[in-house]
Amino acid sequence: MTEPEITAAPEERTTPVAETAPRLHVLFKVADADYVVSAVDVLQMESFTGATRVPGTPSFVRGLVQIRGRVVPVVDLRERFGLEPVPPTLDSRIIVLAQGDRVVGLLVDSAREVVQIAPGDLKAPPDVLMGESESFVKSVARVGNRLLMLLDVQRIIGEEQIHGK
Amino acid sequence: MSAGVDLKDFLAGFLAEAEDHLTQVNGNLLAVEDSLSRKEASPRAVRDLFRSMHTIKGLSGMVGIEPIVDISHAMETLLRNADNAGGRLSADALDLLMKGAAAIEERVRSLGRGNPAKPASKPLLDSFGALEVEVGGVGTRVEASLELDATLVAKLTPAELEHIKTGVAAHKRALRVDFTPSPTRTDDLNITSVRERVSKVAEIVRVLPISVAETASAPGGLSFVLLVVTDGDDATLAAAAGAAPEAVVPLTRADTPPPEVFAEEEPDEADAASGARGNFVRVDVARLDDSLEALSALVVNRFKLVRSMGELSSRGADVRELAVIVAESGRQIRELRSAIMRMRMVSVRSLLERVPLLVRGLGRATKKSVQLAMNTGDAALDKSVAERVFPAIVHLIRNAVDHGIESPSVRRAMGKSEEGTIRITAHQRSNSQLELVIEDDGRGMNRKEVAQRARAPVPKNDIQLLDLITRSGVSTAEKVTTTSGRGLGMDIVKRVVVAELGGELVLETTENKGTVFRLRIPLSITIVDAFTFLCGGERFVTPVAAIEEIVDVDAARVVKVPRSRRGRETKLIERRGQAVPLFSLDDMFGLTSSTTLDVARKALVVRRRADLLAFEVERMLGQQEVVVRPLADPLVRVAGVSGATDLGDGKPTLVVDLATLGDSLLAAREAST
DSSP: OOOHHHHHHHHHHHSOOOTTSOEEEEEEEETTEEEEEEGGGEEEEEEOOOOBOOTTSOTTEEEEEEETTEEEEEEEHHHHTTOOOOOOOTTOEEEEEEETTEEEEEEESEEEEEEEEOGGGOBOOOHHHHHHTTTOEEEEEEETTEEEEEEOHHHHHOHHHHHTO | OHHHHHHHHHHHHHHHHHHHHHHHHHHHHHHHHHHHHTTOOOHHHHHHHHHHHHHHHHHHHHTTOHHHHHHHHHHHHHHHHHHHTTSOOOHHHHHHHHHHHHHHHHHHHHHHTTOOOOOOOHHHHHHHHHOOOOOSSHHHHHHHHSOOOHHHHHHSOHHHHHHHHHHHHTTOEEEEEEEOOOTTOTTOOOHHHHHHHHHHHSEEEEEEEEEOOOOSSOTTSEEEEEEEEESSOHHHHHHHHTSOGGGOEETTSOOOOOOOBOOOOOOHHHHHHHHHOOSOOOOOHHHHHHHHHHHHHHHHHHHHHHHHHHHHHHTTOOOHHHHHHHHHHHHHHHHHHHHHHHHTEEEHHHHTTTHHHHHHHHHHHHTOOEEEEEEOTTOEEEHHHHHHHHHHHHHHHHHIIIIISOOHHHHHHTTSOSSEEEEEEEEEETTTEEEEEEEEOSOOOOHHHHHHHHTSOOOSSHHHHHHHHTSTTOOOOSSOOSSSSSSSOHHHHHIIIIIITOOEEEEEEETTTEEEEEEEEESOOSEEEEEEEEETTEEEEEEGGGOOEEEEEOGGGOEEEOOOSSSOOEEEEEETTEEEEEEEHHHHTTOOOOSOTTSOEEEEEEEETTEEEEEEESEEEEEEEEEOEEOOSGGGOOTTEEEEEEOSSSSEEEEEOHHHHHHHHHHHHHHHO
């Protein structure tokens, strides 16, 4: 019953990697903006076919999905970022992430690429971004002509954020 | 890489065995303390302790855990000296041994979490070195009071003599019975079987082989002297030893000179190894979880089978034979399930094994005298429930010692006995529930004081008092002490018992008389019998056990109570002459009702304390067994939803906890009146 992805992730994380070596990131889109999360935390990606709403949860908690026998809560990033909701499409994806002993899904518009980002290329986000996105963005990187925003997943799913509202 | 895996496997085995031995060590340390309080020696416990420490030392040496080797070596040395001193340990030595055992436990736990064991602390090892064990004087005193033959006495260790003496002091009789092995014996007994039989009716102090004259009945020229302490009669002992009743000789009287002692016998190690182990297999709980997980898949698969059989049948196919097979598989799954569930059961007694140590430590830390009375019967509960409820039990015991039991001087002034009592009882109630009662005879709770500290209105009764103290952030303590007022709070106790386990927490307290907490918890929580129903167009399930009754809601007979100044309109339905408030689950869950009011609807009735509450649903769908997966993530942890289940469609279906919903409704109502 153990999912190979889930057991594999923590081991990868402990693999020593030189500080400057580029690291793999999963790139996804929410309302035409490009975001990334570290690939090490990503357990799997699933297409979105609906979730079971849980009454009494914040609006950004889209509900529960069942992925390989595991029940995973899904955070709707559009709703979390305060953007206008759109109906899910065939491109909609759930990115399933491991955070400590929690497993949480992020609902995004699409996710099709992985990119290598060297730690040195990640810069502190500009102040203007900080205010707008409730500092959900940890850092930004310019890759080619695109600006990629590295999400602060802890902040997005953190407990204090849920009960603070 | 493979070597690393091997070591891991090895370590898991070591940890399991070390924990076993530590449990025995803790039990024996408490036995020693008990004897010490009666100023008696405890030769048997000391010897068992010595053996346990010896084994732990050997095991940890094998897996190379040096810190544990160091500590257990120091403990072993101290115990060997104590054994030589007739099983006497001073209070200081006992304290030190307890510290040592705790230090080993801490390291075992640390290893269990995958961390290395910290090196043994030098001050601890030094205090072992510094401790002198009083030796001497014991043996001679025993000889004087026991008229035992000198040649035999010479063969006994001081610990064994002390064992005899303690037995006699406890009004038992010290006896000797001889056994002579022979191939011509009709009863087919040998010394091993005799030892086993005698140990069932008496405490064997020592078995000494002696040489006797070669005769027909003693062809080997060999006989055994069994020295025992017992409160049984001669005939029982003689029968066990395969001897005539006259062959049993008391040791407290002058004896005929026995023949010369033959040889030294050292059977102890083998004895301990064969006698202590039952017919058990240790299984990692994770493996049981795996099999349960596989079973869950089987249950879900059966739902699918039933569903597609229904579809076949609706298309006109003959499914009678199939239906029989499906029904049979349902029965088989139930049997398999109960077999696995039985494997997962742990006895309440073993769950509470560490409680005596806890109470002792708390008593010392608070300088209070506390006696623990436990009566757990043979109740057992599921491992997962046991693990969840244990921290709550610990918290309640802590509170009882810290805030309940008064200091000895206060108790004396009040005319109570100086020693406070904490009583823990467990018994299984008929409806697959366990009732655990934690009771103290301390000062009880003062409602006014609690209200003052919480800055809340004074509770009118124990129910309101419990609501108040289980509110998050409210402490019953006047001041934070070293043992309480931190960590788990009463709010967590309630959450564990009520929300997580679906149980009930009841408080009864009387000032100056004491406090009683009753925890009613289900024996297991993984698979439950549940009703499925529709609500706002969505499917939900709720455990059958929580439902008192399902009633029809006749729209024409629903009484609408005029709304108060604020708050919503209340509806009432009649049930056997009693008015029951009716709540709409659609509304509570923020769902839009998809049917009109004139369609006959149903309501699920739950009982909370004395109140009945009815929850109106759209339509009942059926009843089935469901596998409940708890919702642990804080994103989806809400009151009234206890978990999710899969009804066979691969989508999570919410498990609604109407009891908790009812509690929050009652709390809201009480707050508004």
